[in-house]
Amino acid sequence: MSERGTVLIGRSDRAALALAAATAFAPPQALGHAALIEAEATTAISLRAHYDTGEPMAEAQVVVYAPDDPARAWARGVTDGDGRFVFAPDLGAPGRWTVQVRQAGHGAVAHVDIGEAEAATGREPLAVASVGAGGAPGILTQAVMVALVAWGALGTALYFRRGRRDDASA
């Protein structure tokens, strides 16, 4: 797993794996429903950290603070080789979002104000883009998604097949 977007992409992969494991060991006749995934585009904040020489702050520590709890870290991560970092703020928390980037005794701070207009949708981000992946889910996540849909379809088919056999024996 890449260090880029470690916090956020790691969360979506682990959740998918946990769900796959749960369904893989469940008896087929217990699965009566297809697996569905809903995704939507959301607002993301992209930043690039660099020194005043222009050199990127590559692999630098990132801490994000949300306006509704500014003293506590909302998310942590690492910039990529170009000093870039992307995160999707909670649009239900309008106000000043702050990002601190630190490396080898040097630090920088950036602020992004999320207004009431952006927050009015009330949508929470379901997916977070990793720099370089362009917002698409990683290969592992895609594979798990396909497997979940296939397993759900198989379970549904087995359920209805069992139902016809019971009718025939009656």
Next chain:
Amino acid sequence: MIRPPAIAALLALGPMAGHADTLTLFATGEDLATEGFSAPRLTRDGWALAFTRVIATFDDVTAWRADPPFAGDGPDIAGRPLEIGGPFIVNLVDADEDDRVALATTPAEAGFYNALSWSLAPAPDGDFAGYSLVFEGVATRDGVEVPFTLATRDAVAHACGEYVGDERKGFVTADAGGELEITLHLDHLFGRADRPADGAMNREALGFDAFAEGGLQEFSLSGLHVGHVGEGHCFDRAL
């Protein structure tokens, strides 16, 4: 008019440190002051430095609640000021377990103190009256030991943005006091052998070779940008 050092006031206010509706100011030279420069963190020119004292004098300290936030990109901070004062004469070697020395605890309104202005200023009195920053210790390289006292009379004003570090600092609430920190990056002065030799810090740093004769020698802080707030940036200018 020379104001008396605020050490006595600090002692009187000591029990208030950390209480609600207060702001406590710390200063640190980090572990480079308390532990010195030792391998692999030698000076850029290969000296180990063990400090007996690092005497710094801070003055005209003001904490600010700035909105919009101050970026540390100019000499003037706009916002609501909280005067902390000075002068404070401290030994950065004689620090707590976090390598910090408490300068003052001041009653403060609740809020986020996200900017700090302060000066390194010549001490009004004491062992090193007239000097703003003094290093006393022993340098060692290739088995040769050099006792030294390095001192500067430079007065430097700093306008700093938000503290940057492991935790976000400067929050004063009804339940808890806040903290701010002046951080002196001593590697900007002496450089570091474990950092790229052609990096900006090492190119600008003085190192120790220039002082290898030992004894009392003066130096200049010009262009070294020693003052920070954690890893946060300060705009500095000579006074």
